[in-house]
């Protein structure tokens with residue numbers, strides 16, 4: 118049986134193979150990394166090694182690119198993926214404080230994941246729920262009219278639920 | 281192309297077009313301060329220490345990246361410019377540890393020199409300091425990101441010259457750190473241990489792993505017999521660490537100084553080099569007769585060996601099985617010499633002073649153990665040896681030169697030139713020719729393999745058979761040459777590869793560039809090479825197999841080249857290693 122990793126690898130290789138040779142392969146590195154993140158949920162070391170050998174790009178170079186851009190994650194997403202909206206409507210209504218509350222309570226920065234692997238924190242643009250601003254999305258669920266206190270409660274609830 | 285006129289600080293000068301302001305100014309005697317620029321590397325234009333004022337430009341321009349044009353009016357030293365440059369360097373200092381008095385590069389640091397020449401005499405702000413763990417995992421090269429000022433020279437050197445691509449600037453802004461892929465420890469990376477990043481780093485962010493403490497401890501242990509050897513290129517460069525211009529032979533002074541430090545026996549790695557050549561020339565002749573793969577590729581450069589295992593394992597069968605001169609000398613110290621002294625090899629402390637950081641890695645390789653012991657217990661670089669001598673209060677420059685000890689102190693001229701690119705090939709040809717044809721090679725200076733071109737080719741005819749050889753130095757050049765070999769495996773019979781630019785004389789453990797010099801300066805390398813060629817020319821014995829010490833070694837211990845006992849102690853085999861390196865197609 119094929120594992121998911123095998124499938125991911127195969128799909129990534131197929132994606133790389135269909136890239137045009139011009140102007141030169143390296144210029145598609147970012148696109149390939151996006152594809153890897155889409156497949157694996159993050160840019161795994163396995164994916165970077167594979168990209169390196171398939172595209173003949175040194176791993177150090179790939180690592181430099183992946184860590185430079187905020188939108189690449191190098192760790193698997195947490196069980197709860199929290200995307201805090203920083204769109205205009207939310208921002209005006211205090212999204213910055215909400216984000217800070219998440220950071221403080223989880224002890225991580227945006228783009229990071231808690232040590233127990235439970236939460237990952239991301240910044241997002243408008244989630245299309247401006248009426249409920251400020252909002253965040255946790256996995257598929259939207260949480261509205263947030264404030265620092267509410268953030269505390271949400272996290273506690275999820276921690277309990279995860280036990 | 282006809283010359284153009286530029287004005288520097290109000291005076292007109294005729295200069296060649298098509299160069300940068302910095303290049304033009306250098307030739308006119310204006311040394312514009314600089315940091316990220318290095319003449320052998322691509323231009324990064326990142327540090328902005330080299331800014332100048334160009335009339336008509338709104339902002340100051342980076343002179344290392346900006347081309348001259350006709351009529352250009354440049355100012356290099358206005359008061360505002362001096363202030364702006366000083367601010368730039370002060371910003372670097374804000375995030376720097378500022379503990380120069382405990383730093384390994386105290387006195388050889390470019391940042392120190394720069395802040396002095398900028399006139400920075402007091403500090404106004406306390407910036408945010410970096411707080412990263414130092415990576416001391418590697419046997420050879422350690423990394424301390426807290427001292428890094430992000431000039432990027434190491435990254436470019438490792439990628440462009442060595443083509444190892446081990447380093448990159450990861451993350452961004454204040455959090456940028458120079459590191460190997462995935463932030464893995466250096467010891468698990470594709471690093472070749474060449475130490476060239478140490479050579480180009482302006483600060484102490486890359487250093488050799490220091491072993492001077494261990495050596496001082498051994499020197500103070502009365503139960504040990506202390507034996508030291510040093511490499512050819514050490515004598516050609518160590519004077520620079522004591523303020524001499526490049527190009528002085530300090531062989532006798534170094535022997536004397538090592539005795540003053542407390543070594544009981546001072547041997548010459550060149551003696552081991554003669555042994556290497558005798559074995560290697562014999563191995564080559566065997567391969568030529570069909571026993572083994574051609575082209576044969578030399579194996580004495582430890583950085584090249586590590587690079588080969590991780591980047592070119594498809595060529596393992598082409599690699600000479602001969603150990604390096606250092607490891608051969610060490611092996612003889614722990615066997616032949618121990619027996620002569622009638623002491624147990626465990627009681628011998630074997631030290632090597634090397635121009636190289638990768639030799640530290642080599643000395644620790646399990647496959648090079650001799651009867652369960654390390655052939656060389658500690659390797660110190662030229663720099664570390666110079667420091668030991670200074671710190672023990674030995675007046676190196678005025679010491680009376682002394683000769684080496686017997687039996688591993690005698691060497692031929694062939695052993696001397698090992699230290700420079702092309703030397704091993706020339707030495708091997710001198711011996712192989714005679715062993716093969718039974719005749720003396722009349723013109724023993726093989727000019728085609730001398731000099732600093734990236735890839736040198738030569739031909740010798742032995743008994744009507746044409747032998748085609750190639751020589752290269754620097755791991756990036758090596759990769760190019762090996763691609764040529766993959767394309768046409770019959771192109772050469774014998775190849776010499778040295779991991780460092782210029783060969784061992786340009787090793788990663790050599791003295792740091794002086795105040796008015798740049799790291800890897802080719803003129804300095806040439807002067808070091810000349811020391812070795814002069815030594816060779818003044819030798820009466822210029823062929824390795826004629827070295828009486830080597831002949832005696834065979835008679836009393838090794839029997840003959842490639843004998844079973846030679847194989848046991850002087851030869852080894854390499855294996856492919858992970859992680860595998862990738863060289864981008866250019």
Ligand code: SF4
Pocket residue numbers: 421437438442444445446447470471472473474475476477478
């Ligand atoms: S020692 Fe050589 S190979 Fe290793 S990181 Fe430094 S320059 Fe690169």
Ligand code: SF4
Pocket residue numbers: 427428429430431432433434435458480481482483485486
């Ligand atoms: S480690 Fe040294 S050479 Fe490399 S970027 Fe930092 S300061 Fe420059």
Ligand code: FES
Pocket residue numbers: 202203204205206207208242243244245246247250251252
């Ligand atoms: S701005 Fe936050 S949901 Fe639209």
Ligand code: FES
Pocket residue numbers: 313314315316317324325326327328329330331342343344345
């Ligand atoms: S030396 Fe010109 S920008 Fe650094």
